[in-house]
Amino acid sequence: MKIKNRETAYDGYFKIYKLTVEQEGKTFTREQFDRGDAVAALVYDTKQEEYILAKQFRVGSESELIEVVAGMVDKGEQPEQSIKREIEEETGYRVDNLEHVYTFYSSPGGTTERVMLYYAEVSDQQSDGGGNDHEHEHIEIIRLSAQELGQLQTPDAKTIIAQQWVRLKKQQ
Numbered sequence: 001m002k003i004k005n006r007e008t009a010y011d012g013y014f015k016i017y018k019l020t021v022e023q024e025g026k027t028f029t030r031e032q033f034d035r036g037d038a039v040a041a042l043v044y045d046t047k048q049e050e051y052i053l054a055k056q057f058r059v060g061s062e063s064e065l066i067e068v069v070a071g072m073v074d075k076g077e078q079p080e081q082s083i084k085r086e087i088e089e090e091t092g093y094r095v096d097n098l099e100h101v102y103t104f105y106s107s108p109g110g111t112t113e114r115v116m117l118y119y120a121e122v123s124d125q126q127s128d129g130g131g132n133d134h135e136h137e138h139i140e141i142i143r144l145s146a147q148e149l150g151q152l153q154t155p156d157a158k159t160i161i162a163q164q165w166v167r168l169k170k171q172q
Contacts, residue, residue, distance in 0.1 A: 006032075035113035038106070039083040040070035041098075041120040042162040043091060051149045052122070053159070054090050055140040066142050067156040068117075079116045090139050092129030093122035101165050106157065115158055119165070 004027065005020035015034040020027060043052040055066045071086035073079055084095045101117045129141055144152065149163060 031110065033111040033113075035106075035111050037073040037079065038070060038113055038115045039073055039079050039086060039118065040068045040115055040158045040162075041083050041087055041118040042068045042101075042166070043087055043093065043120045043122055045093070045123065045143075046096070046121050047123045048143070050143045050145055052091050052093070053142045053144060053149075053152075055142050056138060061155065065156050066152065066154055067159045068162050069120075070115075070158060073116075080118075083116070083118050083120065087120055087122070088126070088129075090129050091122070091141055092125045092127035094124065094126055095120045096123050097121040102161060104161070117158055117161060117165075119162075 001021060001023040003019050004022050007018045008015060009018040009031065010016040014036075017032045017034060019030045019032055021030055044050075045052055052069070053066050054069050055064055057063070058065050058067075069083075069087050069090045071082065071090075073082040074085075077085070080098060084098065087093055087095055097120070099119045101119055103114055103116045105111075106113045106115055129139065146166070149166065152159070152163065154160060
């Protein structure tokens with residue numbers, strides 16, 4: 001498969017491209033949703049011995065979700081800078097230790113989004129968190145024990161991956 005042409009079909013909060021693709025002598029079009037790179041982290045408070053997640057309304061699911069802390073990589077930032085910024089904005093904690101867990105595509109059939117998932121240890125809350133007003137974020141901090149995290153039912157893939165990572169790590 002070869003991309004022969006890329007046109008901007010929409011340029012707003014996100015971008016959508018119309019691609020002309022050639023495969024086995026046939027030419028056809030596909031749309032590509034350019035989401036950018038995302039970061040996410042399972043945050044663990046080492047003093048309280050609990051996981052910290054975020055509850056917020058998500059446009060894609062049209063519902064409130066409980067999920068790991070997440071956000072976009074801003075232009076000019078490295079992913080590690082982005083996730084530390086997101087953790088502080090959403091939870092009010094500064095990161096003591098950061099470990100990369102996985103990098104994965106959220107939906108490679110039509111979107112460019114890569115998610116870099118981390119495990120972050122924190123210990124001192126510097127502010128209330130809750131997100132940024134200018135981004136219209138209204139985030140509620142959710143604190144869960146290890147058992148509660150394991151029992152959390154969520155449709156959010158990055159949170160499910162984080163839960164599975166914790167399960168696998170405990171087996172070692």
